[in-house]
Amino acid sequence: MRVGIIGIGHGVFGRRSDATVQELAFEAFRAAIEDAGIERKDIDCSVIGAVPEYHKQRSLAGVVQEYLGLVPKPTWLTEVACASGSAAIRTAWLSIRAGVHDIVAVIGCQKMTEISTPEILALMGRVGEVQWESVFGTTFPGYYAMFAMRHMHEFQTTPEHLAEVAVKNHFYGARNPCALFRKEITRERALASEEVATPLRVFDCCANADGAACLILAREEKALEISKKPVWLAGMGCATASMSVLRRPNLVGLPSAVEAARQAYEMAGVGPGDIKVAEVHDCFTIAELMAYEDLGFCKKGEGGRFIAERRSYIGGSVAVNVDGGLKAKGHPIGATGVSMTCEIARQLRGEVPPDRLVPGADIGLTHNVGGIGQYCFVQVLKRE
Amino acid sequence: MFKWFGKVNFSPYTRVADFARHLKEGRLMGSRCRKCGARSFPPRADCSECLSADFELVEVGRKAKLLTYTRIVAAPTGFEALSPYIVAVADLEEGGRILAWLGETVKEKDIRFGMELHVVPRIFTELEEIKVYYTLEKES
Numbered sequence: 124m125r126v127g128i129i130g131i132g133h134g135v136f137g138r139r140s141d142a143t144v145q146e147l148a149f150e151a152f153r154a155a156i157e158d159a160g161i162e163r164k165d166i167d168c169s170v171i172g173a174v175p176e177y178h179k180q181r182s183l184a185g186v187v188q189e190y191l192g193l194v195p196k197p198t199w200l201t202e203v204a205c206a207s208g209s210a211a212i213r214t215a216w217l218s219i220r221a222g223v224h225d226i227v228a229v230i231g232c233q234k235m236t237e238i239s240t241p242e243i244l245a246l247m248g249r250v251g252e253v254q255w256e257s258v259f260g261t262t263f264p265g266y267y268a269m270f271a272m273r274h275m276h277e278f279q280t281t282p283e284h285l286a287e288v289a290v291k292n293h294f295y296g297a298r299n300p301c302a303l304f305r306k307e308i309t310r311e312r313a314l315a316s317e318e319v320a321t322p323l324r325v326f327d328c329c330a331n332a333d334g335a336a337c338l339i340l341a342r343e344e345k346a347l348e349i350s351k352k353p354v355w356l357a358g359m360g361c362a363t364a365s366m367s368v369l370r371r372p373n374l375v376g377l378p379s380a381v382e383a384a385r386q387a388y389e390m391a392g393v394g395p396g397d398i399k400v401a402e403v404h405d406c407f408t409i410a411e412l413m414a415y416e417d418l419g420f421c422k423k424g425e426g427g428r429f430i431a432e433r434r435s436y437i438g439g440s441v442a443v444n445v446d447g448g449l450k451a452k453g454h455p456i457g458a459t460g461v462s463m464t465c466e467i468a469r470q471l472r473g474e475v476p477p478d479r480l481v482p483g484a485d486i487g488l489t490h491n492v493g494g495i496g497q498y499c500f501v502q503v504l505k506r507e
Numbered sequence: 508m509f510k511w512f513g514k515v516n517f518s519p520y521t522r523v524a525d526f527a528r529h530l531k532e533g534r535l536m537g538s539r540c541r542k543c544g545a546r547s548f549p550p551r552a553d554c555s556e557c558l559s560a561d562f563e564l565v566e567v568g569r570k571a572k573l574l575t576y577t578r579i580v581a582a583p584t585g586f587e588a589l590s591p592y593i594v595a596v597a598d599l600e601e602g603g604r605i606l607a608w609l610g611e612t613v614k615e616k617d618i619r620f621g622m623e624l625h626v627v628p629r630i631f632t633e634l635e636e637i638k639v640y641y642t643l644e645k646e647s
């Protein structure tokens with residue numbers, strides 16, 4: 124039984140000091156049910172993707188459920204760091220595949236600017252494995268920086284390659300009204316920005332943001348009945364890698380991404396060469412280069428050349444992050460995975476403004492990573 | 508006394524707490540499963556191979572090879588005063604991996620991937636509190 128996307132709703136990402144997290148969720152939810160052409164009573168259940176430690180409100184799912192007016196339908200929260208949104212989609216997909224629910228609302232929502240800078244800095248010190256690693260002041264950019272250093276050493280990847288990823292994502296972000304940063308940047312500007320953790324600079328890092336995105340999923344018969352243009356969750360991959368970098372097979376890629384991609388391609392019956400448009404988890408520029416390789420868009424080590432040859436631009440071999448990616452769109456961690464799937468579904472429906480539409484896209488992919496790769500979800504989407 | 512371990516300690520309670528006491532006395536310890544002999548660094552109480560909970564701490568060699576590193580400029584809470592500092596990951600010669608600061612004997616311009624390093628236990632007291640950790644140095 125196939126599971127289809129019948130409704131898409133995407134809020135504006137940014138510093139949303141105008142709204143609570145449930146208000147952000149509402150904004151995306153209302154757009155999604157309008158898009159689906161259904162009413163709230165048609166929804167059997169909701170799954171909320173969010174990372175709790177950023178919110179003042181504890182146990183967020185119930186609060187969102189109440190605000191959306193979905194009580195007494197069931198709801199629950201999924202949390203796997205920055206991949207929480209994709210975990211929510213997977214959970215909804217599982218519940219439909221299990222035959223328990225027919226129509227499920229998936230809401231990824233996050234406020235990250237609610238907490239103070241000292242609180243953010245304290246959280247930042249605990250992204251790694253706390254027993255043996257955080258005691259040395261490791262940080263999220265620090266881990267990706269160590270991947271980047273090793274990648275540069277093994278494959279002659281350069282800071283210019285990294286900067287080119289930022290340039291591309293800002294180029295497309297400038298064309299996305301939901302994006303946090305809507306300005307193009309130059310490679311020179313990226314390379315001159317302040318260093319965060321060698322070799323990563325400010326422009327190699329995505330920014331925290333507030334925002335929400337929503338999808339309405341339905342079982343095949345319902346999807347065909349309700350929607351003229353359902354997009355199918357054709358391949359659903361999900362895998363883990365060790366939390367600790369001390370127990371990883373290598374530090375130049377994410378083994379969880381390789382495995383999740385393998386599962387998703389196999390389930391969908393496609394290969395990397397069939398993907399026309401992809402959303403990959405560019406929390407840092409190096410992460411996008413490693414994603415090209417882990418997903419099989421190019422061989423391991425060729426990510427730098429892939430961007431240098433503009434093969435991930437529209438018109439290249441696969442258009443990647445043409446909504447701006449986490450880099451320019453902003454990264455409200457619980458919403459990001461849902462946002463990625465929204466973008467691919469829109470691309471496959473051909474409902475993206477012409478300046479960033481991937482012409483004739485029929486198969487797309489999302490790659491959503493939690494933490495430094497301890498979780499990875501890869502989805503292959505197809506249109507009818 | 509695992510709360511001794513680290514500039515900032517987040518997890519004072521662990522079954523391998525003795526690690527910190529050994530480190531304070533200058534010994535670097537890994538774990539060995541008493542049932543199947545599997546070794547681990549960092550040490551772990553429960554065997555990842557045979558699931559046995561019966562383990563002992565055993566001293567491990569201090570030689571390591573640099574795998575990767577980064578110079579952290581934007582530091583988290585508790586590390587601001589140290590910034591910038593270099594965090595490195597190195598493969599221990601006897602198996603296992605270690606993450607630690609590069610110490611003062613390694614100048615940034617001399618850093619080479621694969622270079623030989625030595626794990627050196629460090630002890631210092633801060634406001635009458637004992638802190639132990641290790642750094643990666645050129646000479647032991």
Ligand SMILES: [Zn+2]
Pocket residue numbers: 540541542543544545554555556557558559
């Ligand atoms: Zn054992």
